[in-house]
Amino acid sequence: MNEKSQDRDIYVAIADPTRRKLLRLLADVEELPLNELTVHFEMGRTAVSKHLAILKEAGLVISRKVGRETRYRLNAAPLREIEDWVSFYRRFWSERMLLLNEILEEEQ
């Protein structure tokens, strides 16, 4: 899985309400096994597991085998990076506007 396709999948990953709920559940804990995630949904293990696989592909969830169970944890970094960009551009445009204001006043 290369970085590029992962990034494209982030948006697909968070577009689904079940997957958003999974991310919220994982945001409150260190890690959770599949069974404990499944109890929060109307669907079975297999369906939840498929949603978790999509989150994993997008790099938003990390899993590890512990004995016979798989435990999942949140990896919010990909989302944070995007958020960083957004806040960067907020500052960028504010600064640009100060400059534009100077230019417009100068011409009057």
Next chain:
Amino acid sequence: MNLTVSQDFNFKSPIEKVWLALTDANTLARWVMANNIKPVVGHKFQFRNEQWNLIIDSEVLEVEEPYKLSYTWVGGGINTTVTWTLKHEDGTTYLNLEQTGFEKEDQAFNGAKYGWAKMGEDLNKVLEEL
């Protein structure tokens, strides 16, 4: 998580002047970056800053003089759309900016990020010189 930059500004200038600052390449270069913009739908252009090795590829999507201008803003690790909306009331021109579609393109943006930060520092110097 809100993946949109939306900002409002206002200027004590006629709407035509603000429109010119957005669409005339020379004026736009004074407050954003060197560019070859033309307010023509479909026109492809670039914002460039050689010093920081930063190139933004753009294509004009919408022109409604002097009320609306929209173009793509692709580069520095993002693929976004910038939309400017203008209106004039009682001697004030209101300008709204929306930048949408933030989605990281690749890992090659760290250099650009440094460049942008440096640009912000330098902007203050430019302001002092005006």
